[in-house]
Ligand code: HEM
Ligand SMILES: [Ca+2]
């Protein structure tokens with residue numbers, strides 16, 4: 001069932017103030033994705049990490065100063081790749097030349113993410129506009145708002161539910177792991193010492209575990225080592241993630257948990273069988289994520305630079 005759209009955002013927000021908004025973002029995202037194919041996954045994760053901490057307000061873009069540590073420097077955000085930030089900054093630069101001081105970084109990230117999902121073969125969804133950029137960004141606000149792979153299913157579900165996202169919506173969003181990478185350290189602990197003594201233990205397909213151990217053998221010396229989230233179709237936005245989870249080809253401990261938990265198992269079944277059902281659910285959940293906690297009016301500002309407050 002459809003939720004009411006966000007009452008204060010509109011699809012025509014920049015029609016008069018910046019008529020070339022959509023076109024400029026489209027050109028920037030296309031060029032960036034062609035020259036750096038990892039951009040789409042980078043932006044999608046960046047968007048999730050922005051929205052779940054205080055709403056979709058570009059709080060994650062702000063750089064730390066001598067006086068305060070910003071969200072971007074919270075440990076969980078240190079692995080956010082530069083390409084996600086870069087695509088937004090490029091669009092912002094172009095937009096500041098065309099319509100200075102008009103378009104928020106939060107709106108650019110929301111539209112860029114949608115465009116990049118579509119470029120990878122994923123579903124289109126509507127992105128409403130008129131978000132303001134945050135007036136704060138504190139590293140200390142991050143903890144507890146973002147899921148970690150080492151969390152239990154209960155903890156992860158709690159985070160989503162505390163923000164009004166159902167298990168169904170969470171399961172749709174998880175499908176984002178159909179693209180992109182994970183660093184070896186995110187799953188190494190379950191890779192090297194896994195014993196199948198508890199039901200909650202990871203259930204890697206044995207040959208997959210062996211190939212991951214090989215790919216990650218040097219990860220302590222070389223922390224940049226990373227592997228595809230989706231071994232089968234790493235560069236295509238599709239429903240393969242759920243098929244992988246079913247077969248023990250999931251990467252993270254939080255991926256494996258989905259097929260053993262009674263609350264989530266049915267969605268793994270459904271979305272692995274029916275890509276349309278996944279695409280519809282993902283599009284709706286992303287529409288909802290895109291308006292989560294947005295700020296309008298005086299509760300935010302349109303930043304001149306995405307990485308710094310105006311004052
Ligand atoms: C629900 C629990 C989730 C957990 C525990 C989790 C955890 C992770 C971890 C550990 C990584 C690897 C990061 C790295 O090593 O650089 C990752 C990557 C990624 N995550 Fe998640 N994630 C979750 C949900 C989501 C959601 C809801 C989205 C988006 C809607 C998302 C999008 C992504 C993307 C696109 C990547 C690849 C990033 C890249 O290639 O640069 N994740 N996730
Ligand atoms: Ca935020």
Ligand SMILES: [Ca+2]
Pocket residue numbers: 178179230232233234235236237238239240241
């Ligand atoms: Ca895929």
